[in-house]
Amino acid sequence: MAIPPPCAARYAPEPTAVARARRAVAAQVERAGFAALADDAALLVSELVANAVLHARTEVEVRVVAQEGGVRVEVQDGSPVLPLPGALRATAMSGRGLVLVATLARRWGVEPREGGKVVWFELGGDAPAPQELDVDDLVEMWSRADGDLGPDTSELPVRVVLRDVPVAALLAAKSHMEDLVRELRLVLLDAGRARPAAEGEGTGAAALLVARRLDEAVEDFAEGRLQLRGLGMRARANGEAVATLELTLPPSAADAALRYLDAVEAAAGLSAEGGLLVQAEGLAEHADLRRWYLREIARQLRAAQP
Known part of the structure; x- marks a missing residue:
């Protein structure tokens, strides 16, 4: 089966962006032929978009890229700062996004972009498990929030x-x-x-x-x-x-x-x-x-x- 082209959508920083991104990503993952990954993709993108809406407070772009055996989902916002994972309980809403990503995704990461960052994750395929980030690096990234x-x-x-x-x-x-x-x-x-x-x-x-x-x-x-x-x-x-x-x-x-x-x-x-x-x-x-x-x-x- 041919791999479909990437899909991208932009959302204003408002509460409705979370549900809209969740529905869109689930549908795109299913159309790409990975229905079994749709629920996990929808869950993870919901958390990352919610964090972007609340903490970055900038426009959010969500991109779904079909790959061999799975999908890659990217969430880009206008802030260079990560929400801080690791110290949060499993049910915490505001910081659990990266904890869930690290738990469910086969691979994930963060890439700085001009004027912001991209948090991405991959589901499916045979990629190795993600590496844990150093606590000092995480604290430093969080400390740059709210305008340095x-x-x-x-x-x-x-x-x-x-x-x-x-x-x-x-x-x-x-x-x-x-x-x-x-x-x-x-x-x-x-x-x-x-x-x-x-x-x-x-x-x-x-x-x-x-x-x-x-x-x-x-x-x-x-x-x-x-x-x-x-x-x-x-x-x-x-x-x-x-x-x-x-x-x-x-x-x-x-x-x-x-x-x-x-x-x-x-x-x-x-x-x-x-x-x-x-x-x-x-x-x-x-x-x-x-x-x-x-x-x-x-x-x-x-x-x-x-």
Whole structure:
């Protein structure tokens, strides 16, 4: 059977792109003669497009290339940054894309492109299993998110030491927060296309308010979140069950940490009341740990202020 030519489609960075890409890829894989691979291809492309919509926030191009014995699927966006795999539980939405790719694909990789990147995977055929990426490389790629985020150099940095941190619990808490942030940002994306009157109606209005509040808090405390995740990843890679984490943050991060905590508590409260934020239901599991480290960060930063 002749191999069909490649198929490509572009999608705007909106929630509907995920379902549209999933359907299109499944149909293209079936037409290429690989119906048995269609479900896996649809699952993996859904995860990668969702990550691109939420994190890159750029147009996404999906390309399906039929090969001898299988298919190659490429997802290209306008950000050079990868979502961070490896520390996420199997059900995590926001970062599980690469974990699933590494599990299901015969081969996968990332290629930088001008103004962005391509994440690709291959299904079928006799290609060797993928190699695991180095944890430091993954943390470095993730750290370039949000416009080359870095410490605020307008303030003298303060060293914050968190002692006896349970590494697995910390990473589980961070993973769950990434799930919640993904859901909230989908709420915001949907709200941007809804009629204005809808913002004042019912439970959806409460979810929208919490989504905006948490989205702002997440951005304000981005450097702290980045350092916590990176330090936790490295501690896990070193086999540490309990670790001492040393962060370097500007004094203004004290208020940002507490605003972040308040926003997370509001999300958990909305979920308990039956709101739309279903991913907030598990926040209680790590609530004590989250309150401790955020309040401890704020305490040490304020204590260092003149």
